[in-house]
Amino acid sequence: MVTIYDVAKEAGCSPATVSKAFNNYKSISQKTYKKIMETADKLGYTPNNSARALATKKTWLIGVVLSEELHTGITHPHFSEILQSFNTRIGEYGYDIVFISKRFGNKEESYLEHCLYRGVDGVLLAVGAKFKDEIKSILESDIKCVSVEGIYPNKYTVISDNRMGSFQALEYLYFLGHRKIAHIACPLNSVAGRERYEAYREFLESRGMEFNPKYVVEAEDFTHEAGQKAALQLLQQTFDDFPTAVYVAYDDVAYVSMTTFQEKGFRIPEDISIVGFDNIKISAFTTPPLTTIEQDRMEIGKRAADLLINLIEEKEIDEPYEIRIPTKLIMRNSCSRVAE
Numbered sequence: 001m002v003t004i005y006d007v008a009k010e011a012g013c014s015p016a017t018v019s020k021a022f023n024n025y026k027s028i029s030q031k032t033y034k035k036i037m038e039t040a041d042k043l044g045y046t047p048n049n050s051a052r053a054l055a056t057k058k059t060w061l062i063g064v065v066l067s068e069e070l071h072t073g074i075t076h077p078h079f080s081e082i083l084q085s086f087n088t089r090i091g092e093y094g095y096d097i098v099f100i101s102k103r104f105g106n107k108e109e110s111y112l113e114h115c116l117y118r119g120v121d122g123v124l125l126a127v128g129a130k131f132k133d134e135i136k137s138i139l140e141s142d143i144k145c146v147s148v149e150g151i152y153p154n155k156y157t158v159i160s161d162n163r164m165g166s167f168q169a170l171e172y173l174y175f176l177g178h179r180k181i182a183h184i185a186c187p188l189n190s191v192a193g194r195e196r197y198e199a200y201r202e203f204l205e206s207r208g209m210e211f212n213p214k215y216v217v218e219a220e221d222f223t224h225e226a227g228q229k230a231a232l233q234l235l236q237q238t239f240d241d242f243p244t245a246v247y248v249a250y251d252d253v254a255y256v257s258m259t260t261f262q263e264k265g266f267r268i269p270e271d272i273s274i275v276g277f278d279n280i281k282i283s284a285f286t287t288p289p290l291t292t293i294e295q296d297r298m299e300i301g302k303r304a305a306d307l308l309i310n311l312i313e314e315k316e317i318d319e320p321y322e323i324r325i326p327t328k329l330i331m332r333n334s335c336s337r338v339a340e
Helices: 004-011 015-022 030-043 049-056 077-092 111-118 129-139 162-175 191-206 224-237 251-263 281-285 297-312
Strands: 061-066 096-100 122-126 144-147 156-160 181-185 216-218 245-248 273-275 292-294 322-325 328-330
Touching (some): 004 030, 015 030, 061 077, 077 122, 077 297, 096 111, 122 129, 122 297, 162 181, 181 191, 251 281
Parallel strands (some): 061 096, 144 156, 156 322, 181 216
């Protein structure tokens, strides 16, 4: 088996320098780091994780806590892309991820107990408000953590700028002449749902437009069924004064709403314009393709990984606790100007 001594001899440096390179110490130059990595690859060196853990007093494991309370989690296109980016970035630092659940084998445990059993060096939190009490023990522990969903006092969160995205969507509809704009909200106990709804209210006020409670419906969760139910409810509430546009706070719900309106005889965008939020992959393939707000999920995952590693390595962080990632309007064919 190839050892670090073999790598050191071939690379022309000390075993200690090789060890520092494998453990991502910043004290060695990029040139030396690159040479060691290329040499290790050429010789077929495989790090011994047990030995590395003993030497560094770290497990090199990052826990990931996901929740399914609103049908979100690893299968959710938003969180899966964030997690993919996070995992790639964490891997560059030499870490692996492990999913943390409340069950371990046949035994039910708390999230904190599972984290302690695994000995994770840090935790990525992607859980909504409903799980706040259950992750309180993690938040109050010494385990380093970063969130990409909930916002917690004195904890770092990397999240999209929901206000910016909402204003981009609504300004676009306003530019097209729409003044009767409805809103189908995400569940309001989620950060995204609450902030996008609040931005909708703020936008109306900023433009001197009256808030009409009949123009607002809250989806129960993020499923297609909830989207269809919300769209039908909006139709029922506004049958005598139908909006010309709808800002939907999540693309999956926007897609289902658009389909539901079409089934009821409305043309998109001739009769009603629709803007979503997320720019998940399906948005480009709906009929018509959905105008939406793009979240930079790759940047969210990358920034969350960098922050967590800096916390673990106790480096100085010159960042606010809430880090907002800019959004972008993606114009497609689900919106049109209001007919004269």
